[in-house]
Amino acid sequence: MPTVEVVPQQDQIRARMITVKNPASGEQVAQVPVSSALDVQEAVARARRAGAGWRELSPKERAGYLLAARDWLVTHDQEVVEIICAETGKPRSEALLAEVFYGCDLLGFYAKRASKFLRDEPHSPGLLKTKRVYLRYAPLGVVGIISPWNYPFALTFGEVVPALLAGNAVILKPSEVTPLSGLLVERLWRECGLPDGLMQTLAGYGETGTALVDHCDAIAFTGSVATGKKVAQRAAARLIPVLLELGGKDPMIVLADADLERAANGAVWGAFSNAGQICISVERVYVEASAYEPFVAKVVEKTKRLRQGYHPEYGQIDVGAMIRPEQLDIVDSQVQEALAQGAKALTGGRRNEALAGLFYQPTVLVNVDHSMRIMREETFGPVLPIMRVRDAQEALRLANDSSYGLNASVWTRNKRLGQRLAAQVESGSVCVNDCLANYLALDVPFGGVKQSGLGRRHGLWGIRQFCQPQTVLVDRAGLKREPIWFPYTPRTARLLRRTMRLLFRRGIKGKLR
Numbered sequence: 001m002p003t004v005e006v007v008p009q010q011d012q013i014r015a016r017m018i019t020v021k022n023p024a025s026g027e028q029v030a031q032v033p034v035s036s037a038l039d040v041q042e043a044v045a046r047a048r049r050a051g052a053g054w055r056e057l058s059p060k061e062r063a064g065y066l067l068a069a070r071d072w073l074v075t076h077d078q079e080v081v082e083i084i085c086a087e088t089g090k091p092r093s094e095a096l097l098a099e100v101f102y103g104c105d106l107l108g109f110y111a112k113r114a115s116k117f118l119r120d121e122p123h124s125p126g127l128l129k130t131k132r133v134y135l136r137y138a139p140l141g142v143v144g145i146i147s148p149w150n151y152p153f154a155l156t157f158g159e160v161v162p163a164l165l166a167g168n169a170v171i172l173k174p175s176e177v178t179p180l181s182g183l184l185v186e187r188l189w190r191e192c193g194l195p196d197g198l199m200q201t202l203a204g205y206g207e208t209g210t211a212l213v214d215h216c217d218a219i220a221f222t223g224s225v226a227t228g229k230k231v232a233q234r235a236a237a238r239l240i241p242v243l244l245e246l247g248g249k250d251p252m253i254v255l256a257d258a259d260l261e262r263a264a265n266g267a268v269w270g271a272f273s274n275a276g277q278i279c280i281s282v283e284r285v286y287v288e289a290s291a292y293e294p295f296v297a298k299v300v301e302k303t304k305r306l307r308q309g310y311h312p313e314y315g316q317i318d319v320g321a322m323i324r325p326e327q328l329d330i331v332d333s334q335v336q337e338a339l340a341q342g343a344k345a346l347t348g349g350r351r352n353e354a355l356a357g358l359f360y361q362p363t364v365l366v367n368v369d370h371s372m373r374i375m376r377e378e379t380f381g382p383v384l385p386i387m388r389v390r391d392a393q394e395a396l397r398l399a400n401d402s403s404y405g406l407n408a409s410v411w412t413r414n415k416r417l418g419q420r421l422a423a424q425v426e427s428g429s430v431c432v433n434d435c436l437a438n439y440l441a442l443d444v445p446f447g448g449v450k451q452s453g454l455g456r457r458h459g460l461w462g463i464r465q466f467c468q469p470q471t472v473l474v475d476r477a478g479l480k481r482e483p484i485w486f487p488y489t490p491r492t493a494r495l496l497r498r499t500m501r502l503l504f505r506r507g508i509k510g511k512l513r
């Protein structure tokens with residue numbers, strides 16, 4: 001395990017420490033100091049000073065730092081993978097694809113489009129023909145980013161990159177469960193020569209996050225619905241912008257004509273990758289009656305073949321550990337409750353006692369319905385409940401019977417029908433014959449409807465949400481006095497009314513009265 005440089009400041013030494021453990025083994029990996037509210041306040045002041053010069057750079061100049069960061073990431077990929085795996089217990093292959101590869105792609109994506117996304121936009125002056133108007137995209141100031149633990153690098157870095165590129169300074173508070181990846185993000189930028197104080201990581205619990213909400217100019221929060229609401233309420237008191245990326249309960253609809261081999265492979269990957277700890281995991285499946293038996297048989301057979309554990313090499317493990325003990329308890333309580341209500345586990349159904357760490361057996365449940373929490377609440381673990389439905393309409397009704405609306409998928413050989421159904425699913429994104437993959441399509445926005453969040457990550461939306469649109473109007477004619485300025489005269493009013501008639505009338509005839 002490579003060492004992570006953590007330099008406690010004087011007052012932090014006296015403060016609480018976070019003990020980071022590898023959930024796959026229970027071993028202690030590191031101790032990290034907790035930042036107090038005062039630390040946050042000081043960090044924001046430092047960030048504000050650093051931001052003053054940064055915002056003056058052109059988008060192209062800022063993009064140069066992103067390309068340097070990409071070089072750093074490509075060079076340090078193994079070290080990054082190791083740190084992520086050490087604090088999450090996930091398979092190396094997953095850390096490489098969804099965190100490091102994703103990070104490189106994101107850096108290149110935004111670096112390439114920096115000027116296009118951030119340049120001043122000329123707009124029509126409308127009737128003000130003697131004026132020029134344009135829109136500039138100014139930074140928000142100091143952006144606070146509060147992150148969860150399931151993708152501790154991708155979900156922190158993914159917000160930091162567009163926030164910085166937009167000209168902001170950034171304070172990141174990673175999850176208390178996985179602070180090392182967040183500290184690594186700070187180290188990466190420091191080693192890429194970013195101005196001192198422009199991007200700082202402060203580790204801590206909820207109180208540190210609260211302090212960010214109290215002092216930053218905007219907040220990008222990724223986490224649970226319950227905490228997201230608290231963050232939004234607190235931010236409302238200061239009227240600062242808040243972006244919320246929250247939970248999901250993503251439905252998968254399998255129609256009778258679907259390619260069942262592909263659908264079953266997709267369901268297993270969509271439900272069990274990252275041990276199901278993905279906001280866009282496949283969390284519930286609705287299968288048309290005639291395809292139900294063969295689909296379930298395939299899913300169970302494939303699930304039983306998954307290799308679970310923790311391994312220091314690539315390609316040896318499919319399903320890793322649960323990252324946080326409390327999450328394992330939530331998953332198990334939902335599963336046991338469903339079993340008690342009549343559900344049946346065709347495979348799995350309990351903690352994997354054969355392994356030392358926090359492992360939950362990949363679980364396939366049938367005989368489930370919407371009276372059960374497992375079909376209504378976010379599970380965020382390796383559980384795949386499958387329900388038989390009469391037809392596509394029933395599947396759609398059940399898919400939309402949720403307070404969440406993050407991602408979804410529809411599986412059918414009839415792509416046109418698939419797209420028609422997709423358009424009726426209430427979610428921020430939806431895939432046809434695929435799942436999760438839309439998160440890697442960086443040009444299109446990602447985010448939720450209903451309780452799954454506000455705001456969008458990725459693409460143009462993902463950077464504009466870190467900007468303050470400023471409208472600029474420039475007079476071109478240079479008259480000593482505009483006709484609409486003082487003094488108001490009867491002649492001006494007559495002129496205005498004539499112009500109105502000329503421009504806006506629809507068949508109104510007659511003289512002006």
Ligand code: NAD
Nearest residue numbers: 147148149174175205206209210223224227245246247279
């Ligand atoms: P969480 O809400 O418990 O914590 C998220 C972050 O908020 C942590 O850093 C935590 O320390 C901080 N926090 C806690 N209380 C706070 C407060 N009062 N004020 C400010 N910050 C506070 O979520 P989690 O358990 O870390 O993450 C799991 C959740 O995240 C799941 O619901 C999952 O679906 C969601 N998630 C969403 C997305 C997305 O893009 N939509 C991505 C990943 C995870």
